[in-house]
Amino acid sequence: MKYQRLFERGQIGCLETKNRIVMPAMGTNLPGCNGEVNEEIIRYYEERAEGGCGLIITEITRVDDETGIGTPCQLCANHIRYIPGLERLARRIHRYDTRIFLQLHHPGRENRSKFIDGRQIAGPSPIMSSAIGEMPREMTTEEVEGMVKKFIIGANIAKAAGMDGVEIHAAHGYLVGSFLSPQSNIRTDKYGGSFENRFRFLAEIVGGIKASCGKKFPVSVRIDGDEFVPGGFGLEDAVKTAAALEQLGVDVINVSAGTYETVNTIIEPTSYPQGWKKHLAAAVKKAVHIPVIACDVIRKPDFAEQLLEEGIQDFVALGRAQLADPQWGNKARAGKEEEIRPCISCLYCIEDVLNGKIIKCAVNARCGRETELTGLSKDGAGRxxxxxxxxxxxxxxxxxxxxxxxxxxxxxxxxxxxxxxxxxxxxxxxxxxxxxxxxxxxxxxxxxxxxxxxxxxxxxxxxxxxxxxxxxxxxxTNIIPPLPGIQGENVCTVTDILRKRVTVKEKNVVMVGSGMTGLETAEFLAEQKNKVTVIEMLPNIGPGMYTPNLIDIVTRLKKYGVTLIPSCKLCEVTKAGVKAENMKDHTAVEIPADQIVLSLGVKxxxxxxxxxxxxxxxxxxxxxxxxxxxxxxxxxxxxxxxxxxx
Ligand SMILES: Cc1cc2nc3c(=O)[nH]c(=O)nc-3n(C[C@H](O)[C@H](O)[C@H](O)COP(=O)(O)O)c2cc1C
Ligand code: SF4
Missing domain, CATH: 3.40.50.720 (NAD(P)-binding Rossmann-like Domain)
Structure with a gap:
């Protein structure tokens, strides 16, 4: 077999897995709105199990209804009434010799009061996440102790339902992660201050689960290798935390990165290459003897194999790759790499989930619609x-x-x-x-x-x-507005640039329109050593773009020195450049340019x-x-x- 390591059996505590492929937790909004397991969520996971995945870690699962609602429709493990549904899910996954862990979660300060009936969001300390813009209240010591019990109840429900293990979500700036982080936890009680105190909340959860579910019940902890937040939880903390978790009997560490403030390091936009954060998993692996799982923007089987071969990690977590192609594992096993439908890291999946909608995938129309779009009828009859x-x-x-x-x-x-x-x-x-x-x-x-x-x-x-x-x-076809000078030789469209019908180097360029295509073409032009100015009629750059994608490209454009001017409407093109109107105060603006590029959409x-x-x-x-x-x-x-x- 071509990918020996990938298809080697794995070991997590007492549990064996059929291979090293993990599907990491991904919220879907597929379960019922009261947390019920339904056929939609079962089929969604079942297709990935059938497709060759060795271990599925479910999406964020709620342990607390008060302040802990993560997505409108998510799995729940805070009452015994959820056991039968979770049991049905586990049973269906086991039919494929695939293992399943339930991810236990509380969003903490990265929640919104609208998700919890207007109640104030809660966290370790009253420190606001700039990505959320809502001030959390500080949880009382008793409340934290109560929350420990809720995680333990969640694990017991998972075990009773026949789940193979649980994963405690202690990453991404959510509740448990925010206790670990010195940036978001400035408490003065036993849960704040020193490393040991910040670690206490997680340690009590792990200890309680091991004590009540038994030492052999596998526990994974997902931590950040680095939050990439100034003053936050960094790689050194991660290494120390992983070692401490091993001492507590944790069976596997799942290394991720980022918080909502650094969201592009959690779920990377398309510009991030495979393996950019593998140093995080590698450092954690060096510090522990238990296995390490990690997402490393893994898209191709040879890269997954290489990570295992190099000893960076013991399991490869492929999230979006298995949304795009549920058969990723089977195709890799059969050596049919070119048949794998690749994830393009466009973020469409997470954008919809965070908007409260059902998970979807840009390249896989069936993702999230597995029960609706069943087999294709083979009745074409050569027509x-x-x-x-x-x-x-x-x-x-x-x-x-x-x-x-x-x-x-x-x-x-x-x-x-x-x-x-x-x-x-x-x-x-x-x-x-x-x-x-x-x-x-x-x-x-x-x-x-x-x-x-x-x-x-x-x-x-x-x-x-x-x-x-x-x-x-x-x-x-490209929209070309009927403006004076628009037919001039110094005007072209983004299509002309990208098809290389027009080549522009070391010139002054004005890009008109700041949608995704305009911004990306601006980067292309900036790379050709042009001095680029982007003008946008609307008050914001990147209208309609998903914010993480916008942040990603704007950060790079700034490095190239590209000027971005919102509220600036093109009025006329002259030989010297463009005449525009400042939409805020209606004053005239003139921008000198050798080349004007139109990116005003298509009709x-x-x-x-x-x-x-x-x-x-x-x-x-x-x-x-x-x-x-x-x-x-x-x-x-x-x-x-x-x-x-x-
Ligand atoms: C739609 C979506 C939902 C996600 N939900 C969760 C979640 O519930 N829990 C979690 O730990 N990570 C979640 N993540 C992060 C993924 O587990 C994973 O770390 C991330 O997608 C990067 O890995 P990938 O490039 O293999 O997809 C989510 C990612 C996506 C795309
Ligand atoms: S929607 Fe985009 S980022 Fe998400 S899995 Fe599909 S291709 Fe990948």
């Missing part, structure tokens, strides 16, 4: 479906249609597949999008789709093919769609051609249209 446009929507549709037994005939006017996603992969640090496009292309070629590059068939040609259906996924042309509808019985308009959206919407539209074709 031809013409697909116009080879971006993610067109390719995903081709993939699903081919699985169903249709013959997809895909036309792409560019010399390569990928559409606008191919352009999105051009700016720096976007290689994961290329991985995804390579996966899609590999899949549709292997499944036998007919692919025609650099071809745009006209109506008569399409008719001549006598297609059963026509899917149009041709993408939109679709409904004419061609109308023509198709008039000429064919079954027409689906997908991706940007129907509604301008992101990869997630394109993939979802492609999947649904192809699976629903009757």
């Amino acid at each position: 031809r479906v013409v697909i116009l446009g080879g971006g993610p929507a067109g390719m995903e549709a081709a993939r699903v249609l081919a699985i169903r037994g249709f013959i997809p005939v895909l036309f792409e006017k560019q010399p390569v597949l990928g559409g606008s996603a191919r352009l999105a992969a051009v700016p720096p640090l976007k290689e994961k999008i290329t991985w995804y496009l390579e996966y899609l292309e590999h899949e549709i070629r292997t499944l036998g789709a007919e692919i025609h590059l650099e071809r745009e068939p006209d109506l008569e040609e399409i008719k001549a093919m006598e297609p059963y259906a026509v899917f149009s996924a041709v993408g939109g 679709n042309d409904p004419t061609f769609s109308r023509v198709l509808r008039e000429n064919f019985e079954r027409v689906c308009i997908l991706g940007d051609a129907s509604k301008v959206g992101r990869i997630a919407q394109a993939v979802q539209a492609g999947y649904e249209a192809a699976s629903d074709l009757r």
Whole structure:
């Protein structure tokens, strides 16, 4: 077998695992709103177990209803009424020889009063997280003692339900982690001050679980290797904490990083490479004899194998990789790496969960919908479906249609597949999008789709093919506002830049529009030694962008010296640059520039769609051609249209 280490059996205390692949905890909002285990959450986990995962750690599970509600719909372990549901979940996972731990959690100061009926959020000390903006009240000593008992009850419920172990969530700035951190814990009672006192809350939880569930009941503790917060819990604290936990009989340490204030180190945006934080797990592993689990932005099997080979960690935790492809383990085991649908680290999954919605994945339309989108009907019977446009929507549709037994005939006017996603992969640090496009292309070629590059068939040609259906996924065209000077030679679009039809080096550039594409293209231009100014008509840079993605790119743009000007509306382009209006005080602004680049979004042309509808019985308009959206919407539209074709 190619990945010997990855598929070696693992040992956590007395528990054996079939391999070294772990699915770390990920909130889903799939359980019932009263914490019930339902078929949705069971199928979601079951698909990952069936897909080859060795150990599943459930999402954050509530132990306290007063101040401890983490997400609107989450698993609960604070009452015996939850035992039967958790038992059903554990039983289904065990059918695949996969182990399951329940993650016990309290959000602490990283909660919002709206989640707890307006009550004030609670933490070790009245120190506000800037990411939350709500002042927590200091928990009383008795309250902390009571909370210890709630975690112990949670573990006992997990054990009674047949779970293989529990994980105490002591990372990410949540309640237990915030007691460990000198930045968020300035208490003067027995739970604050010295390392020993800050550690006491966690130590009492572990001690209580071991005493009541038995020494052999496996306990994992998830800690931060580094909070990356000034004055916070750092690597030295992590090493010391891990060693102390081993002394208490903890069976495995799960090393993560970050708090909500440094959220991009918990769930990394696309710019973070595989393994960037492996030094944290490596340092903890050196300090203990018990096994270490860690997430290290692991996407590819050879990288996972390398981490195990180098002794960085004993188990590889792949969160989003298994959202994107529940079959990650089986495909790696079979040596079919190119069939693994890669996570592109776009953060769409967590954005929706934090907005109180069900988990989703941009590249896997079935994620979170496992019970709804069951098997594809294989009734294509060799009928031809013409697909116009080879971006993610067109390719995903081709993939699903081919699985169903249709013959997809895909036309792409560019010399390569990928559409606008191919352009999105051009700016720096976007290689994961290329991985995804390579996966899609590999899949549709292997499944036998007919692919025609650099071809745009006209109506008569399409008719001549006598297609059963026509899917149009041709993408939109750039919006160019009718302003004076806009047709000048010094004006181009982001598409011109990313397709390299226009090359700009060591010039003054004004980027008009600060959406994701505008900012990423600004970075691309800044890398080419241009002096870039981004103007945005709206009051905030990056309208509609998910804040962690925005923080990530803006941090890099600042390093390049890119100037960002919100509330600045383009009025005219001149030979010398742009004339704009300050939207706050309506004064005129002039910005000198050699090149003006427009990033004002895309629009679709409904004419061609109308023509198709008039000429064919079954027409689906997908991706940007129907509604301008992101990869997630394109993939979802492609999947649904192809699976629903009757
Ligand atoms: C949608 C989502 C929900 C998450 N919820 C949790 C959680 O409930 N508990 C936890 O410890 N970490 C949670 N995390 C963090 C992951 O466990 C993991 O550390 C992170 O995604 C980085 O690893 P990855 O690149 O393999 O996904 C969540 C991550 C995502 C994407
Ligand atoms: S939504 Fe994006 S970040 Fe989340 S698992 Fe899917 S591809 Fe990865």
